[in-house]
Amino acid sequence: MIKRIKIGTGSCGLAAGAAEVYDFFKANITNIDIIGVGCIGHCYAEPLIEVETDQGSVFFEKVEPRQAFLDKILNLEESPRLALRPERSNRELIKVTRLAGRIDPISIDEYFDNGGYNALKKAVTMQPIDVVNEVKTSGLRGRGGAGFTTGMKWGFLHAQKTTEKVLICNADEGDPGAFMDRSMMESVPHQILEGMLITAHATGATQIFIYCRAEYPLAIKHLKIAIKQIIEHGLNKINGRDITIKIKEGAGAFVCGEETAMIHSLEGSRGTPRFRPPYPTDSGFKGLPTMINNVETFANIPIIINEGGEEFAKVGTENSKGTKLFALAGDLKYPGLVEVPMGITLAEVVYEIGGVEKGSIKAVQIGGPSGGCIPFDHFDVQIDYDSLKSLGAIMGSGGLIFIGNNRCMVETARYFLDFTARESCGKCTFCRVGTKRMLETLEIITAGKGHLEDIQFLQDLGQKIIKGSLCGLGQSAPNPVLTTLRYYRNEYEQHVNNKQCDALVCNALVSVYLDQDKCIECGLCIKNCPVNAISDDYVVNNEVCTRCNSCIEVCPKNAIERIVGGNVSA
Amino acid sequence: MSAPNAAFKYLEKERSNLIKALQQVQEIEGFISDEAVHNISDYFSIPPVEVEGVLSFYAQFKREKPGNYIISVCDGTACHIKGASLVANWISDDLGIKDGETDEEGLFSLVTVACLGCCSLAPVVSVNGKIFGNLDRRKLLKVLKQYKQMG
Numbered sequence: 001m002i003k004r005i006k007i008g009t010g011s012c013g014l015a016a017g018a019a020e021v022y023d024f025f026k027a028n029i030t031n032i033d034i035i036g037v038g039c040i041g042h043c044y045a046e047p048l049i050e051v052e053t054d055q056g057s058v059f060f061e062k063v064e065p066r067q068a069f070l071d072k073i074l075n076l077e078e079s080p081r082l083a084l085r086p087e088r089s090n091r092e093l094i095k096v097t098r099l100a101g102r103i104d105p106i107s108i109d110e111y112f113d114n115g116g117y118n119a120l121k122k123a124v125t126m127q128p129i130d131v132v133n134e135v136k137t138s139g140l141r142g143r144g145g146a147g148f149t150t151g152m153k154w155g156f157l158h159a160q161k162t163t164e165k166v167l168i169c170n171a172d173e174g175d176p177g178a179f180m181d182r183s184m185m186e187s188v189p190h191q192i193l194e195g196m197l198i199t200a201h202a203t204g205a206t207q208i209f210i211y212c213r214a215e216y217p218l219a220i221k222h223l224k225i226a227i228k229q230i231i232e233h234g235l236n237k238i239n240g241r242d243i244t245i246k247i248k249e250g251a252g253a254f255v256c257g258e259e260t261a262m263i264h265s266l267e268g269s270r271g272t273p274r275f276r277p278p279y280p281t282d283s284g285f286k287g288l289p290t291m292i293n294n295v296e297t298f299a300n301i302p303i304i305i306n307e308g309g310e311e312f313a314k315v316g317t318e319n320s321k322g323t324k325l326f327a328l329a330g331d332l333k334y335p336g337l338v339e340v341p342m343g344i345t346l347a348e349v350v351y352e353i354g355g356v357e358k359g360s361i362k363a364v365q366i367g368g369p370s371g372g373c374i375p376f377d378h379f380d381v382q383i384d385y386d387s388l389k390s391l392g393a394i395m396g397s398g399g400l401i402f403i404g405n406n407r408c409m410v411e412t413a414r415y416f417l418d419f420t421a422r423e424s425c426g427k428c429t430f431c432r433v434g435t436k437r438m439l440e441t442l443e444i445i446t447a448g449k450g451h452l453e454d455i456q457f458l459q460d461l462g463q464k465i466i467k468g469s470l471c472g473l474g475q476s477a478p479n480p481v482l483t484t485l486r487y488y489r490n491e492y493e494q495h496v497n498n499k500q501c502d503a504l505v506c507n508a509l510v511s512v513y514l515d516q517d518k519c520i521e522c523g524l525c526i527k528n529c530p531v532n533a534i535s536d537d538y539v540v541n542n543e544v545c546t547r548c549n550s551c552i553e554v555c556p557k558n559a560i561e562r563i564v565g566g567n568v569s570a
Numbered sequence: 571m572s573a574p575n576a577a578f579k580y581l582e583k584e585r586s587n588l589i590k591a592l593q594q595v596q597e598i599e600g601f602i603s604d605e606a607v608h609n610i611s612d613y614f615s616i617p618p619v620e621v622e623g624v625l626s627f628y629a630q631f632k633r634e635k636p637g638n639y640i641i642s643v644c645d646g647t648a649c650h651i652k653g654a655s656l657v658a659n660w661i662s663d664d665l666g667i668k669d670g671e672t673d674e675e676g677l678f679s680l681v682t683v684a685c686l687g688c689c690s691l692a693p694v695v696s697v698n699g700k701i702f703g704n705l706d707r708r709k710l711l712k713v714l715k716q717y718k719q720m721g
Contacts, residue, residue, distance in 0.1 A: 176646030329689030
């Protein structure tokens with residue numbers, strides 16, 4: 001018997017058409033409860049439906065708002081069921097995301113029914129310092145990027161003697177390609193709030209701010225509802241004091257992910273970082289002792305309190321404990337969100353969970369614009385903070401971008417530098433001017449006008465930017481270039497020496513060719529060319545062509561392709 | 571048009587609410603006008619130049635009136651390697667506007683943004699917040715046509 005139908009209506013579900021499915025099911029089923037839930041991580045299968053029956057749950061994938069789908073689902077037919085691949089499920093370790101996508105995100109009662117706020121109840125019976133020590137024992141390290149030991153940071157704030165202390169949740173997930181925090185906030189806002197309230201008890205914090213990207217409206221909406229419910233239930237009363245919880249929306253500045261920049265932004269100023277010390281735990285928001293933790297870090301806290309730090313530390317490697325969420329995207333079969341134990345190899349994540357065939361991708365980019373590219377022959381690396389660092393990459397927040405064989409590494413590096421050059425706040429000269437010079441050099445190389453000295457220049461300047469920058473943005477901005485130079489120097493040399501982009505990505509180094517033998521003269525390419533570069537007798541004028549791919553996309557016979565060789569003079 | 575004052579007068583007159591006030595104004599007006607800068611400056615007793623300094627720092631704030639439909643092309647990492655720059659070109663070709671521009675009728679504005687967080691559906695664009703994913707050229711032109719017809 002069907003008890004309830006749950007439709008994944010997180011941001012990515014909605015983008016895949018979940019709202020239409022939800023409306024259709026709501027309008028056509030009256031006797032069964034239908035609710036919208038967050039994300040269970042199988043983004044490739046959206047829109048996704050979970051049917052709760054008295055025999056357990058059944059999942060359906062790629063559901064459409066049509067009667068045929070509705071009938072199949074109500075009859076629990078075999079198709080279109082979501083096949084839970086053992087390659088993935090055998091490697092997952094679901095702890096932090098246990099409730100994500102499984103419960104109504106905006107129902108506090110449902111969170112209670114699933115053990116919600118038990119950890120908070122337990123924590124408030126403990127001495128604050130014991131809670132801090134429990135987190136120290138767990139070995140949890142910050143999930144936002146740098147990987148600082150969480151318990152140690154808590155200890156710093158705990159030791160402050162002021163009556164007012166500030167706690168900030170860093171929900172400004174700015175790394176392009178990362179969406180773990182968004183998904184958690186949309187799916188289980190109460191879990192994050194519970195983590196924050198426990199932290200407030202342990203450290204003596206009296207005010208909480210959640211600094212969230214404005215680009216995440218659904219996450220903000222769910223958090224607001226959850227905060228209201230917390231106050232109604234009096235859960236924000238810790239040690240006899242009401243903890244204030246406020247949401248602050250970020251305004252689109254990547255550098256605000258840096259602690260001191262975020263504090264400036266919260267104070268209503270330009271989000272520029274400042275020199276440390278004093279560290280925020282000594283003097284932060286308006287001079288008060290302040291501590292910033294990431295969304296995923298907070299989501300781990302209730303688990304640590306419930307099962308104990310020692311139990312938590314059983315998962316993972318010596319210096320990296322617990323599980324980690326990764327957002328998989330790019331050139332892979334099964335993009336989505338996955339929670340795996342620390343210490344799993346990158347190869348397992350790429351080939352088994354991602355469903356990528358060996359030999360079909362050349363690298364993954366980990367850690368966003370601050371991270372680095374890891375080439376396929378290093379995929380046997382263990383995923384932990386230190387192993388990744390030894391390869392020149394960083395754990396970062398957990399974005400994993402799969403880079404297929406048909407992508408150009410020089411262009412990818414140029415992309416990241418374009419991002420960091422734009423996001424540099426301008427305070428440090430090496431970051432402000434250096435990233436711009438690096439970007440210009442990369443643009444020269446991708447335009448086929450580079451020289452061998454340019455490669456050396458990138459290497460040297462990269463090192464100087466790392467040394468000459470105050471905050472993490474500048475200190476890590478050259479990483480994408482330095483790692484691609486380390487592992488894919490041949491691609492740089494190919495661009496410079498032979499004026500060739502083998503991946504056929506760099507527009508200046510490719511031509512567009514129409515194979516007349518395959519052509520059926522249907523005229524679609526001529527009609528769709530925005531610059532009239534294709535003649536009536538089906539010849540492409542590469543002088544006029546902008547390489548926009550419109551003709552390639554519309555050709556029904558695949559008669560048009562990009563070929564090596566542009567018209568560049570060095 | 572209502573006075574830009576109305577949007578933020580319930581906020582406490584405290585510096586840390588400055589960004590919130592700017593966001594409120596933009597939410598209602600679609601952009602931050604000179605008038606709004608002055609009103610906010612008066613309200614918080616912060617010099618206009620400092621208000622300008624803060625708002626120019628953050629990518630979210632617009633100083634010019636955008637079109638009815640704001641098309642945001644996601645150029646996050648996943649979208650980028652899946653062809654975000656082609657997507658932006660196709661839109662430019664179809665609507666005759668480049669990144670950061672608004673068409674003459676005031677119907678469409680085109681902006682490139684860092685990441686919309688729907689990486690598994692790359693490449694994506696959003697139109698006034700509604701997300702369209704797994705785009706190829708045909709799908710994209712269909713979306714644009716829809717909005718043109720709505721006017």
